[in-house]
Amino acid sequence: MRKTYVLAALIAGVAWLERNALADGWNMPVGVTEVSRHVHGLHMTIFWICVVIGAVVFGVMFYSLFRYRRSKGAQAANFHEHTTVEIFWTAVPLLILVAMAIPATATLRDMYDASEADLDVMVTGHQWRWHYDYVGEDVNYFSNLATPREQIDGTQAKDANYLLEVDQPLVLPVDRKVRLLMTSSDVIHSWWVPDLAVKKDAIPGFVNEAWTRIDEPGIYRGQCAELCGKDHGFMPVVVHAMPQEEFDAWLAERKEEAAAAASGVDRNWTLPELMERGEQVYGTICASCHQAEGQGLPPTFPALVGNQALLDDLERHIDTVVNGVAGTPMPAFSGTLNAVDIAAVITYERNAWGNETGDIIQPSTIQAQLSP
Amino acid sequence: MAPKHPPKARLEHSENVAGGAAADVHEAHHPSGPLRWLLTTNHKEIGTLYLVFSLTMFLIGGVMALVVRLELFQPGLQLVRPEFFNQMTTMHGLIMVFGAVMPGFVGLANWMVPLQIGAPDMALPRLNNFSFWLLPVAFLLLLSTLLMPGGGPNFGWTFYAPLSTTYSPPSTTFFILSLHMAGISSILGAINIIATILNLRAPGMRLMDMTLFVWTWLITAFLLIAVMPVLAGVITMMLLDINFGTSFFNAAGGGDPVLFQHLFWFFGHPEVYIMILPAFGIISVIVPTFARKPLFGYASMVYATASIAILSFLVWAHHMFSVGLPLIAELFFMYTTMLIAVPTGVKVFNWITTLFRGSITFETPMLFALAFIVLFTIGGFSGLMLAIAPADFQYHDTYFVVAHFHYVLVPGAVFSIMAAVYYWLPKWTGHYPDERIGRWHFWLSVIGVNLLFFPMHFAGLAGMPRRIPDYALQFADFNMASSIGGFLFGLSQLLFVWVVIKCIRGGVPAPAKAWDGATDLEWSVPSPAPLHTFETPPDLRRVAS
Numbered sequence: 001m002r003k004t005y006v007l008a009a010l011i012a013g014v015a016w017l018e019r020n021a022l023a024d025g026w027n028m029p030v031g032v033t034e035v036s037r038h039v040h041g042l043h044m045t046i047f048w049i050c051v052v053i054g055a056v057v058f059g060v061m062f063y064s065l066f067r068y069r070r071s072k073g074a075q076a077a078n079f080h081e082h083t084t085v086e087i088f089w090t091a092v093p094l095l096i097l098v099a100m101a102i103p104a105t106a107t108l109r110d111m112y113d114a115s116e117a118d119l120d121v122m123v124t125g126h127q128w129r130w131h132y133d134y135v136g137e138d139v140n141y142f143s144n145l146a147t148p149r150e151q152i153d154g155t156q157a158k159d160a161n162y163l164l165e166v167d168q169p170l171v172l173p174v175d176r177k178v179r180l181l182m183t184s185s186d187v188i189h190s191w192w193v194p195d196l197a198v199k200k201d202a203i204p205g206f207v208n209e210a211w212t213r214i215d216e217p218g219i220y221r222g223q224c225a226e227l228c229g230k231d232h233g234f235m236p237v238v239v240h241a242m243p244q245e246e247f248d249a250w251l252a253e254r255k256e257e258a259a260a261a262a263s264g265v266d267r268n269w270t271l272p273e274l275m276e277r278g279e280q281v282y283g284t285i286c287a288s289c290h291q292a293e294g295q296g297l298p299p300t301f302p303a304l305v306g307n308q309a310l311l312d313d314l315e316r317h318i319d320t321v322v323n324g325v326a327g328t329p330m331p332a333f334s335g336t337l338n339a340v341d342i343a344a345v346i347t348y349e350r351n352a353w354g355n356e357t358g359d360i361i362q363p364s365t366i367q368a369q370l371s372p
Numbered sequence: 373m374a375p376k377h378p379p380k381a382r383l384e385h386s387e388n389v390a391g392g393a394a395a396d397v398h399e400a401h402h403p404s405g406p407l408r409w410l411l412t413t414n415h416k417e418i419g420t421l422y423l424v425f426s427l428t429m430f431l432i433g434g435v436m437a438l439v440v441r442l443e444l445f446q447p448g449l450q451l452v453r454p455e456f457f458n459q460m461t462t463m464h465g466l467i468m469v470f471g472a473v474m475p476g477f478v479g480l481a482n483w484m485v486p487l488q489i490g491a492p493d494m495a496l497p498r499l500n501n502f503s504f505w506l507l508p509v510a511f512l513l514l515l516s517t518l519l520m521p522g523g524g525p526n527f528g529w530t531f532y533a534p535l536s537t538t539y540s541p542p543s544t545t546f547f548i549l550s551l552h553m554a555g556i557s558s559i560l561g562a563i564n565i566i567a568t569i570l571n572l573r574a575p576g577m578r579l580m581d582m583t584l585f586v587w588t589w590l591i592t593a594f595l596l597i598a599v600m601p602v603l604a605g606v607i608t609m610m611l612l613d614i615n616f617g618t619s620f621f622n623a624a625g626g627g628d629p630v631l632f633q634h635l636f637w638f639f640g641h642p643e644v645y646i647m648i649l650p651a652f653g654i655i656s657v658i659v660p661t662f663a664r665k666p667l668f669g670y671a672s673m674v675y676a677t678a679s680i681a682i683l684s685f686l687v688w689a690h691h692m693f694s695v696g697l698p699l700i701a702e703l704f705f706m707y708t709t710m711l712i713a714v715p716t717g718v719k720v721f722n723w724i725t726t727l728f729r730g731s732i733t734f735e736t737p738m739l740f741a742l743a744f745i746v747l748f749t750i751g752g753f754s755g756l757m758l759a760i761a762p763a764d765f766q767y768h769d770t771y772f773v774v775a776h777f778h779y780v781l782v783p784g785a786v787f788s789i790m791a792a793v794y795y796w797l798p799k800w801t802g803h804y805p806d807e808r809i810g811r812w813h814f815w816l817s818v819i820g821v822n823l824l825f826f827p828m829h830f831a832g833l834a835g836m837p838r839r840i841p842d843y844a845l846q847f848a849d850f851n852m853a854s855s856i857g858g859f860l861f862g863l864s865q866l867l868f869v870w871v872v873i874k875c876i877r878g879g880v881p882a883p884a885k886a887w888d889g890a891t892d893l894e895w896s897v898p899s900p901a902p903l904h905t906f907e908t909p910p911d912l913r914r915v916a917s
């Protein structure tokens with residue numbers, strides 16, 4: 001009678017595990033690459049090993065706790081060692097682990113082999129956005145969180161992809177080996193997409209390698225995994241995988257856009273034009289530190305509004321944005337923004353929120369500094 | 373291999389030498405009045421100071437954890453800004469590790485090591501006083517950084533550079549200073565414990581006669597001396613990077629941010645064992661008492677502890693699988709990490725075999741010890757999963773890791789300290805702790821702790837990174853459950869405070885040997901233990917076989 005109950009409970013438990021705990025949304029995703037399927041396989045193998053060992057160990061334990069209660073008149077035995085048993089339970093786990101180490105080693109070797117890639121993408125972590133650069137293709141851009149502030153603050157309903165939406169995803173072709181070169185411009189970040197089973201740290205001064213070959217077109221989402229400061233929770237990774245032809249078309253389009261953006265450098269821009277562009281750049285790039293109204297977060301992030309030292313010294317302002325400030329979180333934007341964007345954002349900072357210098361900075365001025 | 377006799381059963385022989393008349397002589401030059409606690413060099417009083425300090429820090433660190441759990445109750449930012457959220461997670465970790473768990477174990481060592489080896493006091497009593505009083509100063513300084521401009525430490529308890537150097541708030545220099553002080557305190561405490569155990573054992577007590585609690589503390593003390601200087605080194609390098617223009621960890625100046633992680637984890641991994649080896653000792657003392665049966669595999673317990681300690685120097689980079697180490701290093705650290713699970717498993721098997729064919733009762737200390745065995749083992753299982761490097765790419769820096777280390781540290785290390793407190797309170801106060809409140813405390817804690825930490829496994833596997841103040845919608849249910857569990861667990865600890873205070877005030881008086889199955893030396897002195905015990909060492913030579 002009792003035994004039936006125990007058995008029923010056991011079956012119910014395993015059934016529950018199968019249905020819920022091992023289901024989507026509760027467990028590691030199987031993912032969409034060969035590597036991710038292997039990783040998932042290792043995960044489930046070691047999980048079941050633990051379940052079986054646990055069942056034996058806890059089984060004996062709870063049996064002893066019920067069977068040898070003093071309240072039921074149990075008398076204590078007096079044994080306290082048994083060499084054979086002790087050797088047995090040292091050796092058996094050892095063998096299980098050796099058996100486990102073999103497939104794990106194979107998968108790891110595979111993950112480390114980034115040779116013969118069809119496409120290289122340089123992934124650079126910034127506080128708090130990712131920057132993608134298609135190596136040799138003249139296409140590069142920032143990928144920013146696209147979830148509106150109102151959703152975070154709770155004044156607007158949250159979308160299904162709350163915090164996992166970006167303005168421009170990383171676009172990759174399917175069925176191609178893509179090598180990802182990871183680095184960082186400031187602190188350590190970590191680029192992670194669970195469906196690809198790729199997580200690699202982006203470390204300043206280092207270039208790390210990872211690779212992936214995606215089987216199915218689709219949109220795959222992940223997040224920065226290494227604490228990188230205040231907005232660590234707000235720098236998602238989104239990968240859009242598409243067939244090769246579609247990818248080629250996309251890349252060509254991006255190249256044209258980049259060329260068009262660069263062409264504006266030579267002409268004279270008006271104040272309203274620069275202000276409009278500058279406001280947009282400021283909102284996606286600068287506001288996370290210097291805040292929406294330029295008020296900053298002193299002492300780490302200085303205010304820009306009413307910052308007289310800065311407003312009196314245009315040279316310094318330009319130098320700060322172009323080259324960054326060593327030893328502080330202020331990055332150099334010379335490598336990541338084009339001359340138009342830099343000119344626009346400096347103009348904006350010098351004329352917004354009551355800063356009324358009237359200064360107009362032309363892209364050509366900035367271009368001169370970028371390529372001396 | 374193993375000694376031929378169980379290293380116990382020597383109570384009767386020492387009953388007559390304990391405590392008693394000699395104590396009065398000392399009363400005359402014992403500091404009294406308000407300065408008593410500041411100047412005391414008595415191991416029992418210093419032990420009490422450590423324990424009270426530890427409990428205070430546990431409650432402060434706990435409140436910070438509740439701030440975190442409250443913010444994470446629902447998606448969205450409701451209660452705190454991300455800047456402050458990061459300070460709360462960081463301070464919570466630092467306070468629990470360096471302020472609650474470590475001093476808790478040192479307090480237990482202060483009280484119980486001399487009593488378990490038949491020594492009159494610690495070997496270096498003045499040093500003992502100094503090591504304790506460094507701690508309140510260190511932690512007042514650490515807490516005060518929260519009020520400084522730019523706030524307190526916000527870079528995680530692992531304070532990876534350059535987030536903790538170039539990008540850190542101005543208060544970081546004070547954080548470094550306070551950690552230096554806590555570190556010196558630990559080193560001095562460890563020296564004291566080693567000196568005491570090696571020099572002051574009662575005549576006739578061989579190393580292999582010592583209780584497991586003394587053994588594990590001896591080994592822990594060596595770990596502390598080996599790795600705290602490495603921590604001191606790495607924070608000094610940070611200090612230089614921040615204030616004197618060096619570039620140890622600054623890539624722009626030719627430095628190496630990964631070097632920081634190697635140094636930190638060379639300290640950090642042994643550190644996590646520093647927080648669990650004394651717990652192993654406590655469980656190895658409590659389980660035999662309430663199973664009324666000698667500890668199974670005493671010798672293999674000692675060897676397992678020693679092998680864990682040695683292996684713990686060879687596994688540090690399992691915290692760094694995703695930093696891009698060479699393949700060969702990755703494999704080495706994967707294999708050593710898998711290996712360290714074996715001696716850990718041996719310990720669990722030994723405890724369970726101790727229960728097998730015992731005569732078991734379930735007093736509060738035993739309940740906590742049994743919960744430790746089960747829940748610590750669950751933490752060990754997730755550790756084993758994390759050891760598989762390819763899978764760790766998916767687990768690393770997610771809530772799965774948070775679940776792992778909280779299972780080994782909360783129902784692990786913290787439960788062991790609670791078990792020890794319930795176990796030894798009769799010796800300390802002369803009264804039994806209230807069994808009814810104790811049970812309530814136990815059951816609410818066990819339910820709370822599992823509701824708090826178990827869902828974190830799922831959140832992590834489903835893809836939730838750790839150390840984020842807001843999260844995507846698919847993690848909402850797990851987080852809500854965790855937060856409810858967190859408050860249940862946190863509030864239940866008020867019962868613990870109540871039990872302890874009640875027990876100090878009064879209760880059922882306890883005899884010298886408060887638990888009928890207990891066999892160690894501390895149960896030969898009266899309860900409460902007089903201020904001075906074993907002034908003439910108990911002579912154990914007659915029982916040695």
Ligand code: HEM
Nearest residue numbers: 644648690691713716752755756758759768769773777780
């Ligand atoms: C069976 C034994 C154990 C194994 C194989 C093991 C393995 C691991 C691994 C591989 C990690 C790194 C996970 C990652 O960051 O991706 C880890 C993290 C951790 N483990 Fe264990 N572990 C074991 C037992 C313990 C014990 C006994 C403790 C302490 C009482 C402990 C405390 C920690 C802590 C604190 C961390 C996380 C540190 C952090 O990143 O904040 N572990 N463990």
Ligand SMILES: [Cu+2]
Nearest residue numbers: 641644690691
């Ligand atoms: Cu470790």
